[in-house]
Amino acid sequence: MKFSGIIIISACCLSLTSCFTGIESTPRITVKDVNREVPSVNKEADFAARLAPPGMAQWESGRRFLVTDPKLSLLFEKEPAIAPGDVLVFDSLDDEISITGDTVSVLSFHKENGNAAAETLRYKIGVPSSSLSASVTLPMSVDLDMTDNARRILAGNKFYIISPLRVDSELTPVGRGRRYVGVTIRDVAPGNADYPLRVDITDDLGNQSSVAMTVGNARSSTRNFDKLFELSDPRLRYPTITDTAWENIVNSRVAPGMTTVECHLALGAPRDVRKWHNGGSFFESWTCDNGAYLIFIDGLLAEIH
Known part of the structure; x- marks a missing residue:
């Protein structure tokens, strides 16, 4: 009986040891691991893929x-x-x-x-x-079937434009328009080899203008739908921004008292940023692509040069 008891106890120990080893050898799953398994969703990029021509x-x-x-x-x-x-x-x-x-x-x-x-x-x-x-096409030309497809998908629909850049009928830049506002696409026309689509829009105030658009996944496709438009109202993401500041943002303007986030929305990413302390305040200077030089004190715009 003692011998049998020893065998039973030994077997139990082996069983427990085996289970213990199994638990210890299983890697821990962290939040980062879970997030890594979930791909980010970009509805605008998915929408842009519908405009790309076949190979x-x-x-x-x-x-x-x-x-x-x-x-x-x-x-x-x-x-x-x-x-x-x-x-x-x-x-x-x-x-x-x-x-x-x-x-x-x-x-x-x-x-x-x-x-x-x-x-x-x-x-x-x-x-x-x-x-x-799949990105190769006939050079120095515009795919008219692709243009027709884009017109069927876009014309008559409302989106929210996030780019301020505008062009004329020949795709020549003509200045800046309102951004982060709802626009209705009136028509889609052939562009040129660099920007194969000219998208004609009417903004929330009735202003008519055009934007140049690329399609596909070539390196030159830098102004695809997802770089120009959003499917939902971007204003809803910034409920704390005042209406006055938002009006400046949609017109690509900045004013004293605006935050760095608001100025980034209005002018885009600065070309150069410098930060320093002086006494009890935190200073930050921006050099912007449009030539503006901004100075922030404690996160608020103080000077515009």
Whole structure:
């Protein structure tokens, strides 16, 4: 009986030791670990993705492109005569073997209203079609199908503009407009190779203007929908800002007594920031992109130069 008792006690000890070891070897899950598993949600970026055109490999015959630069002709075999305003229609994407033995992509187009059989325009890219990046498009042109898609999605809808930059019908900068206010999109028109969309808007006061927009995920896509607009009213995120300060912010103005947060909203991030103490006060100076030099004392704007 004593021997049996020893065996039972030993087994229990082994069992407890095993359980104890198992608990100790399990990593602790912290709040940071949980947050790391939850991706951030950017509704505006998701919305912007709806405006992006498909990659070349997904183009269908008949896709149309507006020529914006006559130098586009240099990309085609035989350098056909192409002028800004011409419309090229996509016909097909094929793989061919080059004279060096490599597989290259060949995109075929024809001029709209032209004879497709007699005026085939061939544009070669030095990789097989399976390797074409989704961000690659026909250079020096605007994808008109992409423009039509953006118009269907945006025109007639209300959003909140967060950029003050405005352009004219030729996409030339014309100054600053109201920001963080509701706007209705009147129309979406073709832009240029750098900013393929011109978005025409009417703001909360009835002012009509336009903004230049990019699409897609290329490095040059720096003014996508999510950099220009928000889906909900940004004013609701700042309930403590007074109406007077907010009116300054929407007009890109600053005034003495505004906080650093309010000035950041009004003018954007400063180009240079310096901080120092003097006696019992905390000083901060900003050098802004518009040339303004601001001095804050204890978090409030005191001087504007």
